[in-house]
Amino acid sequence: MSYEEFPKWKYSKGQSIVVDDAEAEEALGEGWFDSPAELLAHLRELARQIDNERLSRRALDMDDKALDDQIAKLQDPDYKEPANIDDLRRIAEERGLTYHHKLGIEKLEALIKADIEEKGE
Numbered sequence: 487m488s489y490e491e492f493p494k495w496k497y498s499k500g501q502s503i504v505v506d507d508a509e510a511e512e513a514l515g516e517g518w519f520d521s522p523a524e525l526l527a528h529l530r531e532l533a534r535q536i537d538n539e540r541l542s543r544r545a546l547d548m549d550d551k552a553l554d555d556q557i558a559k560l561q562d563p564d565y566k567e568p569a570n571i572d573d574l575r576r577i578a579e580e581r582g583l584t585y586h587h588k589l590g591i592e593k594l595e596a597l598i599k600a601d602i603e604e605k606g607e
Contacts, residue, residue, distance in 0.1 A: 497525045574598065 493506045496518040505511045511518075519525040574594040578585055581601055585594060 494520070496520065497522050499525070499529070 492508070492511075493504050494511075496503055496505055496511065496514060497520070498514075498518045502522075503514075505514065519528060571591050571594070574591060577598055578594060581598065583597060583601055585597060589597070
C-alpha cells in the first residue's frame with residue numbers, strides 16, 4: 487500500500503475542508519493547518535502574542551513607578567489576578583454600594599475595600 491498525500495483535510499478557525507491536490511491546498515493561503523492540534527497550537531500562540539502586546543501597551547501607558555509597582559505586584563506570590571469588572575459590580579451591588587456605571591476596576595475595587603474596612607470585615 488502506498489501513501490497518497492491527497493485528498494486530505496485542512497483546518498482553520500471555524501471550518502475544515504478537504505483539498506484534492508497541492509494546487510487547491512496552496513490556494514487556501516495562510517491560516518490552514520494539517521490537524522486540529524496544529525490549529526490549536528497556532529491559536530494559543532496568537533493568544534500569547536496578543537497578551538504580550540496588551541502588556542506592552544499597558545506598560546507604555548504607565549510611568550516608571552506605576553510599571554515598577556505592577557511588576558512587583560505580579561512577582562508577589564500572594565498576588566491574585568484582579569476580579570473582572572462584572573464580578574466587582576456584582577459584589578458592590580450585593581454590598582448595597584452605589585457607584586457610577588463608568589467607574590473603572592481600580593476605583594470600584596477601592597470602593598469595595600473602603601466599605602469592607604469601614605464595616606470592620
